[in-house]
Amino acid sequence: MLAPETAEDLIAAVRALVRRSRSLNVRAQQADPEAMPNWLVALLANLEHGGGCRLGDLADRLGVTASTLSRQVAYAESLGYARRGADPDDRRAACLTLTEDGAEALRSHRARLVRLLQEVVPDWTDEEGRDLVDRLNRLGAAVDRFRDARP
Template sequence: MDEHLPEALRAVEDELAALLRRGRALSWEIAREVHPNLEPNAYGLLLWLRRSGSTRLTDLATRLGIGKGTLSRQIHGLEGLGLVRRDPDPDDRRAAQLSLTEEGTRRFDSARSVRLGQLRQALESWPDRDVEEFARLLRRFNDGAL
């Protein structure tokens, strides 16, 4: 590692690596709760679909920073599991609107409540203002991340 990096930057790198390791493990666990055949990276995709209600594939690909072909393959797999549906876009028949199915919403909400419970437990001793600041700083980091 570069000896010239400030200690605080090294600490951020260490903590981010630990967070990512734990996040990958948690993604496997949560994905299996949604559906036994669900890929772990699909949880984030389902989260965005749950938040948006309905979105175009191209808009979702842009938001997630992945290629349309990759996203289309992932969506196809989620459709096969009965979690996502693809409907024609009323404004552009060449495009599709993606959304969770009723079953997808039910399964996602159930798994998400477990995840939120784990977060609540991890942060229960924190003052509300610290949790709000943590969320703000994570958002700021993610907005500026490559």
């Protein structure tokens, strides 16, 4: 088991990494007017992995209100990145899906982030990067197991 001091250090390091990541995204957006805002990336990524979904379910997954999601979806639709259609399981409900343009925008965004990260850590070996990925995935899986075990 982790010592309390180590757990505190790990929490602080993860929080600091999230803050730094956000500031890096802001900087990338300032440098590239084509860059997508984080909320749009989250929306499109959820559609990509969810294979389409009801708006209420999507709002819950993203942790936003229905009215906030409604504005975000309208924007994504105006860009041609998402499409609203009838839910095949319930014709009264709307189902949102990712368009090919949305998938391409997401691929381009990820490619820019890859290039940016390569610039940030040019002295890292692939083995070091892979080790960090494995450890972060292990932490994420532990958090998921703990969350899912709770009522």
